[in-house]
Amino acid sequence: MLHNAHTQQFIDFCKQFATKYIRPNVLAWDKAGAFPKWLYEELGKAGFLGMQIPEEYGGTALDYHTYTQAIIEISKVCGSVGLFIAAHNSLVSRHIVQFGSDMQKAKYLPQLASGEYLGAWALTEPSAGSDAVSLQCNAVFDGNSWVLNGSKIFITQGASAQVVVVLAKTGNEKNNITAFLVEKGTKGFSAGKPLDKLGMKACETVQLFFDNCIVPDSNRVGNAGEGFRQAMQILDGGRISITALSLGIAKGAYQIALQYAKQREQFGKKIIDFQATGFKLSQTATELYAAELMLKDACAKKDAGLSTTKESAMCKFFASELAVKTANDAVQILGGYGYTTDYLIEKYYRDAKLCTIGEGTSEIQQLIILKEIWK
Ligand SMILES: Cc1cc2nc3c(=O)[nH]c(=O)nc-3n(C[C@H](O)[C@H](O)[C@H](O)COP(=O)(O)OP(=O)(O)OC[C@H]3O[C@@H](n4cnc5c(N)ncnc54)[C@H](O)[C@@H]3O)c2cc1C
Structure with missing residues (x-):
């Protein structure tokens, strides 16, 4: 299991994991364009999926130096696994850790740390990439819940994820964007087929669609407009x-x-x-x-x-x-x-x-x- 330790022992643990579980399969996963389910379980058991999550929620809360050493060792062997780990920890878990409510943390972080849940983080849209502030995907409050409409593109693990952090426009002002936690299976939420890519082939990249997708207000992350x-x-x-x-x-x-x-x-x-x-x-x-x-x-x-x-x-x-x-x-x-x-x-x-x-x-x-x- 991973722990904060600036020692060769920590790096050796990551190397051994990569040698045992990843190296023999790199080419096969690249050709298949997907990871096997057991990889997520092994990554979770070893602690690679909870590196940004506090211990009270099942993570190891590694400092940044130690955390990045783990990503380096894994990515030396397979960039696709490195990309998945980086997105899962730094974008998804970190967003919930830093801005989520206690209820959201208790509900999602333990599963994200164990690998039972995969996470995705959805900002980019077909017409809003570098110009991220010009999002079209919008969320309207109906008095009880938020109704999301629009789409996202290039989302890492977007179809496999059980929970997605979605950034949506919630007002006419340019920066009026809010983050929501959208669970897989929510009515009106769907994912496209994995996009065929130049590289990072085993790490899924998809388009996401929101068609009158209803998200409870309790799944809003932080205040409206702070996204x-x-x-x-x-x-x-x-x-x-x-x-x-x-x-x-x-x-x-x-x-x-x-x-x-x-x-x-x-x-x-x-x-x-x-x-x-x-x-x-x-x-x-x-x-x-x-x-x-x-x-x-x-x-x-x-x-x-x-x-x-x-x-x-x-x-x-x-x-x-x-x-x-x-x-x-x-x-x-x-x-x-x-x-x-x-x-x-x-x-x-x-x-x-x-x-x-x-x-x-x-x-x-x-x-x-x-x-x-x-x-
Ligand atoms: C494999 C993969 C995984 C990804 N995973 C995620 C994810 O999990 N979540 C997510 O939200 N997004 C994800 N992305 C999206 C990624 O962050 C965007 O592709 C990236 O920000 C660029 O946006 P764009 O593709 O729309 O390109 P554009 O913004 O259209 O840019 C096209 C070109 O124009 C240039 N350009 C644009 N504006 C300027 C400017 N002002 N000055 C100079 N040059 C400029 C760009 O540098 C680029 O060369 C992923 C992308 C890929 C390919």
């Missing part, structure tokens, strides 16, 4: 977990490439001894070190209760672009073998790209950083 502010705070934490996801993918790709370059010989030499190859690896090693330090600093600030809007955007921007570059270099270092599925490196290449898009594109991170440094 946008809540979402932005949640994304500050979420971007730290996407940094860890990016770092895990980058490290995994780098390790495969390094190993290969030390063994593969051409022209009578190890290919690492050709500077064109060796310098790619030495530059990546340096950039990984820089990304790790950035992540460590953002985690320390988050754990100290400070605002991390700037740091979260900076480390997500840096690490996600690094993941794409590292995976690209790794495919190149493996040559033709890198282009096949034999070494799995093509999967790192496909998975990495999501990191520069999800939870705000690289361009949006740059806008946030610019806004912060303008202050």
Whole structure:
């Protein structure tokens, strides 16, 4: 079981889990475009699904540094599992922990921690992506309950989740957005088929539909109109977990490439001894070190209760672009073998790209950083 412990023992536990349960199945899950049910149970038992949940609700309440180490170790082996864990913990559980009522916490957090419930977090819409404030999905109060109409797109685990945090417009003013907890099976709530994607294939991504979907007022999260502010705070934490996801993918790709370059010989030499190859690896090693330090600093600030809007955007921007570059270099270092599925490196290449898009594109991170440094 996972616990706060900044020791090699903790990292070893995560490594062992990934080696035993994930590594042998990575390609099969990617081809199937889904995870098996037993994976959620094992992740829950090991504590990976309650890392942001207080102990009184069955979680382990890991500090950010420890939490992100777990995401890094899992994502080194499989980005899809890393993405699922990051979204489940940082977006869904964290939203309920930070803004939910005592009743909502007692009702949902223990199941989310054990893996009995999967969670999803739904902000993005077909016509409101980067411009998240212009949501069309709306909720109208009828005196007793809220009536939701509209749709969401690209929602991680949206069809499998038992509970979805849904952000909906609740007034005409631009920021008048409210968060609701919508349970699977609620009348008027449905999910589309999993979207076929470039990478992160085993981690489900779907469209959600709300057609006069009635949600009790007790499932409103916080006050009406506070949802946008809540979402932005949640994304500050979420971007730290996407940094860890990016770092895990980058490290995994780098390790495969390094190993290969030390063994593969051409022209009578190890290919690492050709500077064109060796310098790619030495530059990546340096950039990984820089990304790790950035992540460590953002985690320390988050754990100290400070605002991390700037740091979260900076480390997500840096690490996600690094993941794409590292995976690209790794495919190149493996040559033709890198282009096949034999070494799995093509999967790192496909998975990495999501990191520069999800939870705000690289361009949006740059806008946030610019806004912060303008202050
Ligand atoms: C696999 C996957 C999982 C996801 N999971 C979730 C989830 O669980 N929950 C959820 O709510 N969302 C999720 N998303 C959605 C994701 O957060 C959005 O895709 C992302 O925020 C971008 O929105 P968009 O796709 O509408 O692109 P757009 O906003 O249409 O952007 C298109 C392009 O225009 C650029 N652009 C837009 N505005 C500006 C600007 N002002 N300045 C400069 N460039 C700009 C963007 O950077 C991008 O390059 C997921 C997406 C994917 C692919």
